[in-house]
Amino acid sequence: MAATGTIFQHGTLGLLVPGLFDGTITAGALLKHGDTGIGTLAGLDGEVIIIDGHAYQAREDGQIREIAADETLPFASVHFEKPDISDQLQALSQADFETQVVRDYRLTNVFAAIRIDGHFKHIKTRVAPRQQPPYKTLVEATSTQPEFSGDDVDGTIVGYYAPHLFQGATVGGFHLHFLSADHQLGGHLLGFEIAKATLKVQHFADFHVHLPIDNEAYLQEQFDNQTIDHAINKAER
Amino acid sequence: MAATGTIFQHGTLGLLVPGLFDGTITAGALLKHGDTGIGTLAGLDGEVIIIDGHAYQAREDGQIREIAADETLPFASVHFEKPDISDQLQALSQADFETQVVRDYRLTNVFAAIRIDGHFKHIKTRVAPRQQPPYKTLVEATSTQPEFSGDDVDGTIVGYYAPHLFQGATVGGFHLHFLSADHQLGGHLLGFEIAKATLKVQHFADFHVHLPIDNEAYLQEQFDNQTIDHAINKAER
Numbered sequence: 001m002a003a004t005g006t007i008f009q010h011g012t013l014g015l016l017v018p019g020l021f022d023g024t025i026t027a028g029a030l031l032k033h034g035d036t037g038i039g040t041l042a043g044l045d046g047e048v049i050i051i052d053g054h055a056y057q058a059r060e061d062g063q064i065r066e067i068a069a070d071e072t073l074p075f076a077s078v079h080f081e082k083p084d085i086s087d088q089l090q091a092l093s094q095a096d097f098e099t100q101v102v103r104d105y106r107l108t109n110v111f112a113a114i115r116i117d118g119h120f121k122h123i124k125t126r127v128a129p130r131q132q133p134p135y136k137t138l139v140e141a142t143s144t145q146p147e148f149s150g151d152d153v154d155g156t157i158v159g160y161y162a163p164h165l166f167q168g169a170t171v172g173g174f175h176l177h178f179l180s181a182d183h184q185l186g187g188h189l190l191g192f193e194i195a196k197a198t199l200k201v202q203h204f205a206d207f208h209v210h211l212p213i214d215n216e217a218y219l220q221e222q223f224d225n226q227t228i229d230h231a232i233n234k235a236e237r
Numbered sequence: 238m239a240a241t242g243t244i245f246q247h248g249t250l251g252l253l254v255p256g257l258f259d260g261t262i263t264a265g266a267l268l269k270h271g272d273t274g275i276g277t278l279a280g281l282d283g284e285v286i287i288i289d290g291h292a293y294q295a296r297e298d299g300q301i302r303e304i305a306a307d308e309t310l311p312f313a314s315v316h317f318e319k320p321d322i323s324d325q326l327q328a329l330s331q332a333d334f335e336t337q338v339v340r341d342y343r344l345t346n347v348f349a350a351i352r353i354d355g356h357f358k359h360i361k362t363r364v365a366p367r368q369q370p371p372y373k374t375l376v377e378a379t380s381t382q383p384e385f386s387g388d389d390v391d392g393t394i395v396g397y398y399a400p401h402l403f404q405g406a407t408v409g410g411f412h413l414h415f416l417s418a419d420h421q422l423g424g425h426l427l428g429f430e431i432a433k434a435t436l437k438v439q440h441f442a443d444f445h446v447h448l449p450i451d452n453e454a455y456l457q458e459q460f461d462n463q464t465i466d467h468a469i470n471k472a473e474r
Binding site for chain 1: 238240243249251343345346347348400401402403404405406409440441442443444445446447448449450451455456458459460462465466
């Protein structure tokens with residue numbers, strides 16, 4: 001299986017679960033590890049979409065803006081884009097897409113980056129609402145959050161497939177964000193239907209996690225794996 | 238928290254659980270990523286202890302020998318030794334050691350390498366017995382395995398502490414191997430009592446996993462996280 005590069009992940013999805021929303025890496029430092037990826041800003045402030053070396057924030061008010069180099073993130077995954085698969089997709093539901101991609105490109109136990117550029121019949125996103133300290137848990141913070149949707153949208157889906165063994169460290173399975181071509185619609189992807197699009201898949205043999213071991217709240221937290229698993233399934237799918 | 242370097246892990250502990258014991262990295266390639274660490278050989282053939290750039294195998298017959306560069310491993314973790322903590326220990330049980338080290342050096346959510354050189358009042362190890370294909374599961378393969386022990390032994394404990402969130406990818410908590418100074422006793426550490434020893438701890442912010450994505454058995458396996466969790470707790474503690 002062709003595989004190039006490394007997925008670099010700052011933090012764990014698990015640390016968001018009890019509400020460790022402090023920013024512990026700058027966007028500038030993050031982009032040294034990749035030009036494509038996803039994440040969230042300090043305070044769980046929206047959804048981050050990184051495409052072609054530019055990091056964007058989808059905000060809870062529906063606005064999308066580019067992130068400055070000195071803004072910070074508690075969690076993000078990035079890689080340098082170099083897909084080993086390219087394919088044309090047409091009239092495909094999210095469920096069929098996920099089944100086909102896992103099967104055709106043998107993703108089950110492999111980390112992969114997913115990018116889909118094209119025309120979507122339907123897109124539905126949500127955006128995490130900005131939190132203030134003392135932070136609530138991830139499930140509480142995302143229990144009410146704005147959802148956005150559009151029909152006949154041009155744009156880009158970007159994100160990852162991770163082996164389910166890594167649930168907790170990251171999201172096991174698909175974790176996808178969206179940004180429309182006109183920057184009017186974006187966020188964490190809840191649903192989509194592809195009209196006509198180009199799929200790029202990049203397989204990785206290498207997954208690199210960087211932990212915020214100078215963050216006092218991180219060092220002190222008593223994590224519980226089962227709580228994390230349930231919270232990810234509730235808040236990130 | 239001072240942190241230097243990266244833990245490089247080839248494979249996952251999880252892949253050993255259903256019996257994926259094929260060697261997928263050579264010892265020579267592994268040692269390019271570190272001079273210190275632990276692992277097992279192809280076929281679950283014994284316990285690997287890597288110290289000062291040399292990789293040793295503790296075999297089920299009790300013999301210890303150096304591993305050649307072309308021998309292969311399904312799973313191993315290595316790092317370049319550069320401890321940020323050094324401490325003198327005296328008259329310490331395993332339980333007290335583990336409690337103190339996690340508390341004093343704040344390991345709970347941090348990857349760390351542990352090395353203890355000195356004199357041990359008691360050492361108890363076990364050594365996984367070499368398997369032949371078709372491979373049994375890890376729990377079956379280790380259900381009967383030789384144990385070794387010694388009193389008043391000079392030697393080295395080497396291994397890792399990993400955050401419990403990474404259980405499955407690796408062993409959550411401590412995973413320690415032992416090699417006596419005279420190379421007469423070694424293996425996966427089941428128990429120890431320190432008489433007088435030097436402890437070195439190296440904290441890591443970075444954990445790098447390399448997956449064997451060209452191994453057909455790995456690609457095809459349907460892993461189950463709960464099975465893996467239980468098997469690690471049974472076979473690796």
